[in-house]
Amino acid sequence: MNNAKTLYDKLWDMHCVEVDEQGNALIYIDRHIIHEITSPQAFDGLNQHQRDVWRIDSILATPDHQVPTDDRHLGLEGFADPIARLQVETLDKNCEQHGINQFKLNDKRQGIVHVVGPEQGATLPGMTVVCGDSHSSTHGAFAALAQGIGTSEVEHVLATQCLAQQKCKNLRVNVNGELSFGVTAKDMILYIIGKLGTAGGSGYAIEYAGEAVQALSMEGRLTLCNMTIEAGARSGMVAFDNITAEYLKGKPFSPKGEQWQQALMFWQSLVSDQDAVFDKELQIDAKDIAPQVTWGTKPDQVVDVNAAVPNSASGKDDVQQQEWLKAQEYMGVVAATPMKNLTIDQVFIGSCTNGRIEDIRAVAQVVKGKTVASTIKRAMVVPGSGLVKEQAEAEGLDQIIIDAGFDWRFAGCSMCNAMNPDKLENQQRCASTSNRNFEGRQGQGGRTHLVSPAMAAAAAIEGHFVDIREYS
Ligand SMILES: CC(C)[C@H](C(=O)O)[C@@H](O)C(=O)O
């Protein structure tokens, strides 16, 4: 009998507390990250039932979705929206009441939960990580089992440190060979979602593997795992290796001294066994991946930058054809229009997908000595955390970006989902490094095209999409 296990099987087995005959399981949670949107009702529930928080030191909190990004010196007074302010104040109050570690609004470690956790070493290999946020899959890049949960589950984890779950099936996505120059982890994941479809990963935990994945930096792997949820899977992960270890060494929450050595020994085991069997495998050739641009209102409505908006008649069935037509109408695009001909109104660079230091370096490299096109109404770069901002400023990247005509902002989710003042106007077209292009996602009537940071930067300079591989 084959006892070989996948990485997911291993993580599951290590955390499974109990499972009944129907497969209903309880898994133990090691790290719980919270933000201002999905935690207030959870704390209300706890208080109503007079329950305490089970393991306070497993929790890390920071506000991100509703914080304004234009200025911070006013603190809470800088909020124009009283409801947004109340959410952030409520997070403060709950964290104070329960003694929870929070990086508050004016703490330079504040930022988007999925940027802050990794950069602190709060997400470690072998952990189960949850957050009341669908992009919690991001943390799986560290060979962790990470997933988004709902508000009632946030309450359950706060109270019991456990989560009710059914085990998923195993899907491995192998990206073989080497990515072409100028093609990034963002293009890789958009391409994968294009192949899988937005429901293709449903019921699976995805492991990303193959030479092109192994060659990615930790930041690239975070981008990859981040968008797992857009393929319908709750968890995505990458096996542990030296790149993981190097990234975590010396991070504030990482183990130190003798414990670091012990951890390294244990972490080596966080890979799928050689003969582990996956329920499904997808093979991708890295050299087939070109820079990607979405044309529609779902992340799988995506094409190569050199392609055109597809003709709805080529949709696989009636349902898809109707869906494409509707998406094209909303997006104000017409079949057969080359993607490069689409002119852009706004550019948003940031989010938990692409708001890390390597993303900002890539942007600075593209825009250095150039100027944002006069037709662009606004181009903004929003670091994913205060520490990313600080690092970028130490490297002088902010000045390059500002000189090119971009806004340089404070950390937060910003225009990724417009729960704060950063929004698109009706029918404005945006090149965005975020992860969702749903109708109204970046503001009512706004039209989002998902791209990599370098592609967004080049689109800002030219006023339309260009192939970054031919751009200098
Ligand atoms: C507000 C929050 C719950 C939501 C999520 O779960 O993903 C947000 O982060 C998003 O990206 O839409």
Ligand code: SF4
């Ligand atoms: S940056 Fe966007 S996707 Fe990420 S947590 Fe914030 S709103 Fe969600």
